[in-house]
Amino acid sequence: MRRGRFTGYWLMLPAALWLALFFVIPFYSLLATSLYDPEGSVLTGYDVTYHFANFVDALDDFWEPLLRSLWYAAVATAICLVLGYVLAYAIAFKAGRWSSLLLVLVIAPFFTSFLIRTLSWKLILADDGFVVDTLQFLHVLGDDSRLLATPVAVIAGLVYNFLPFMVLPLYASLEKIDGRLIEAAGDLYASPSRGFLKVTLPLSKPGVIAGTLLTFIPAAGDYINASLLGSPNQRMVGNVIQNLFTSTGDYAAAGALSVILMAIIVAMVMVYIRTAGTEELV
Template sequence: MTRKRGKTGYLLVIPGALYLLAFFALPFYSLIATSLYDPSGSDFRGYEMTYAFGNFVDAITDYWQPLLRSLAYGGVATVLCLVLGYVLAYAIAFKAGRWKILMLVLVIAPFFTSFLVRTLSWKLLLADDGFIVNTLQFLQILGDDGRLLATPVAVIAGLTYNFLPFMVLPLFASLDRVDYRLIEASGDLYANPITTFFKVTWPLSLPGVVSGTLLTFIPAVGDYINAELLGNTNTRMIGNVIQSLFTDANDYPAAAALSVILMTMILALVLVYVRRAGTEELL
């Protein structure tokens, strides 16, 4: 009986393992191989495997600015999502009452609309003759010729909006498990609301904070739609460069090298972050 159960477990793993092999391992191997092709090839069939590790050096030398810009934009958007998402998740978990389910539905409602349509809506909102710009100009926050569209502000705003649900849902899952009696008990022990938050609520919600920041930062850094539609040539992110190298310039080795560099950098940052956050202890 024990043997049959053991074999059943392995059999259940096979479909998932085959899926990962077909759609992750093999494409990743192909990507690494492409990054080592001779960059002087005229087209994809003309490339030869020469183990040209210099492709990585050239990619960093030529495109270090959009690479750092992507990390900066993704980091700022993640921080904004954490601040906005924590407030929203806290309100849903502790204050929504019987409206909790409805508010959660409203959080995930944007997912029923295309990512492209949601980003294009920000293009309309931040237009030079739009309500937001006119209001900021009226309040003297923007000059008469000031604008928001085609600026870093627009790109970060789009990233924050599009990836906010990825932050809210893990935070809500953590906060919803917090026993509210612990918060009330800290008040009974004469702790003020700020002390209660940092000593009770925040530590208990850290698993959601770690999960939410990872789920937000990773796709935000690699995104290219927001920078393409809401930015300009000076706000191009690394995703835009990779897309252009693959589809316009047909420079497959450089595009693949940049992709591998981006994945490696994100993996290294995630490992350092998870290690510093003490995820094993949190979980």
């Protein structure tokens, strides 16, 4: 009997090891990197000198791509939310027997690599491609303008790549809604639009929260879309970090910037969850 008292703790061991190996150690390593002596180099080595000025320097040098990342990610998340909601709603309530097929289609892009998908957007949005041609024909775009290498292309890429992360949680929470609740709302004098606002939307809130987080967080840290679909003027913080790590070898600045990005995202997520409220998430 006495031996059983510690069984629970032993069962936690795999999870704890996993956390230590894939979260705690990398996190400490990153934190240490952000406090490196900036005078070091990849070859001569870096010492942890608690050089907190790295954070100030990184903010000072890279506040622009940092803000741009948050802005692009926010816009992309908003667009994903609108598109994803319509899509998830249609699949959950209107698609009938087609719903599983549509769900597979939502996930289908994952069958190809992220890189290939983004590269194919480059072809679609090409200056001589049919999208630009059509928009020019319709005079939405001027004859000399383009989509590639503009914020539109980068945000479109983010929306495309992260839409499934929005659709799936939204679908999961919409699909769970008892259809009789919507009938009940109608029975209780709520027009379809009021019924949506007062019943369907609040009940899908867990999906909205999960979807926006799953979209915003990776979008804010993404660098593939900006580097393939954007120009140097659309660089996001991910590109800067990647450059600092691989080309410049400035580990201290790269680490500081990564920690700053992480801190900003954690803070935003906490404020968001507190305002949106999770106590109702049944």
